[in-house]
Amino acid sequence: MKNSNAPRRPVDIYITGLGIRNVSQITREAEQAMRLSRKVFTVDAGFGIDEYLKTLSPEVHSMLGHYQEGGDRLRTYRAMAAEVVHAALDASPVCFATYGHPKVYVYPTDLIEKAAPLLGLTVRTLPGISALDTIITDLDLDPGPRGLQMYEATDLLARERPLQPDVPCLLWQVSAVETAMYSTKRGNSERYRRLQDYLLRTYPAGHQVTMVLSSTYALLEPLKETFSLGELADLLARGLQVGTLYIPPAEERPVRNPDILRDAFDAKHLQRITASA
Numbered sequence: 001m002k003n004s005n006a007p008r009r010p011v012d013i014y015i016t017g018l019g020i021r022n023v024s025q026i027t028r029e030a031e032q033a034m035r036l037s038r039k040v041f042t043v044d045a046g047f048g049i050d051e052y053l054k055t056l057s058p059e060v061h062s063m064l065g066h067y068q069e070g071g072d073r074l075r076t077y078r079a080m081a082a083e084v085v086h087a088a089l090d091a092s093p094v095c096f097a098t099y100g101h102p103k104v105y106v107y108p109t110d111l112i113e114k115a116a117p118l119l120g121l122t123v124r125t126l127p128g129i130s131a132l133d134t135i136i137t138d139l140d141l142d143p144g145p146r147g148l149q150m151y152e153a154t155d156l157l158a159r160e161r162p163l164q165p166d167v168p169c170l171l172w173q174v175s176a177v178e179t180a181m182y183s184t185k186r187g188n189s190e191r192y193r194r195l196q197d198y199l200l201r202t203y204p205a206g207h208q209v210t211m212v213l214s215s216t217y218a219l220l221e222p223l224k225e226t227f228s229l230g231e232l233a234d235l236l237a238r239g240l241q242v243g244t245l246y247i248p249p250a251e252e253r254p255v256r257n258p259d260i261l262r263d264a265f266d267a268k269h270l271q272r273i274t275a276s277a
């Protein structure tokens with residue numbers, strides 16, 4: 001077994017999330033990490049975020065300028081990671097702070113975590129409130145009873161990942177489907193046709209799906225648009241494109257092992273499965 005109680009070396013790079021709803025979802029430990037950091041590098045277009053972070057750290061640098069219309073997103077993420085690691089080599093600690101959770105679809109986090117130890121730098125990654133958390137609240141969706149499947153839209157198509165029609169599904173990065181390039185231009189209906197066709201292999205055309213954009217500002221409500229799956233391509237081309245696509249279950253999965261459910265409420269069964277003194 002690996003000993004995780006070894007004394008920790010001082011942190012060179014903090015990686016943290018900033019939540020979704022402007023400054024109101026930044027955790028106390030994220031704030032503490034930024035207070036300890038000489039420089040904070042941010043990826044967050046939220047209103048007033050960088051201004052707030054300047055009250056915590058002497059230097060706050062937005063990395064949004066790395067994105068170029070039509071530019072390769074992977075190169076952008078490499079440039080972000082390189083800038084953070086370079087700053088830490090120069091004078092640590094520094095902090096990479098991104099909207100949402102820093103481990104949920106954030107490639108620079110992986111790059112920093114891999115590159116830093118090779119250069120003798122320590123990293124501590126702290127959780128943040130993800131769009132996953134806010135969506136769960138916005139949709140009143142408890143993953144307990146039926147589970148939850150979630151996929152990145154392009155990866156779903158490229159690998160033809162199997163979908164379970166009885167399990168709620170979240171599709172991420174629908175607005176970026178079928179391209180690794182960065183663009184703020186609206187997708188047309190052709191762009192979403194292949195995604196629609198793939199989903200129609202599992203769900204009926206009349207199945208109601210919801211595009212959800214959680215509130216990014218305290219005074220705004222979440223935006224939700226519900227429509228039939230068979231209209232996905234045409235309606236996405238005209239409506240809400242940013243956000244995450246929610247596909248509710250289309251069917252129930254029957255219980256295969258009723259004994260397990262019966263035993264779960266049986267005190268004698270509990271005695272059988274717990275250690276005796």
Ligand SMILES: C[S@@+](CC[C@H](N)C(=O)[O-])C[C@H]1O[C@@H](n2cnc3c(N)ncnc32)[C@H](O)[C@@H]1O
Nearest residue numbers: 100101104105130131172173212213214243244
């Ligand atoms: C690169 S990922 C980053 C996710 C982020 N790290 C997080 O934890 O929420 C971007 C994707 O997150 C989802 N997303 C980001 N902000 C959102 C919001 N306000 N509401 C719903 N989904 C959102 C969308 O699926 C979007 O394409």
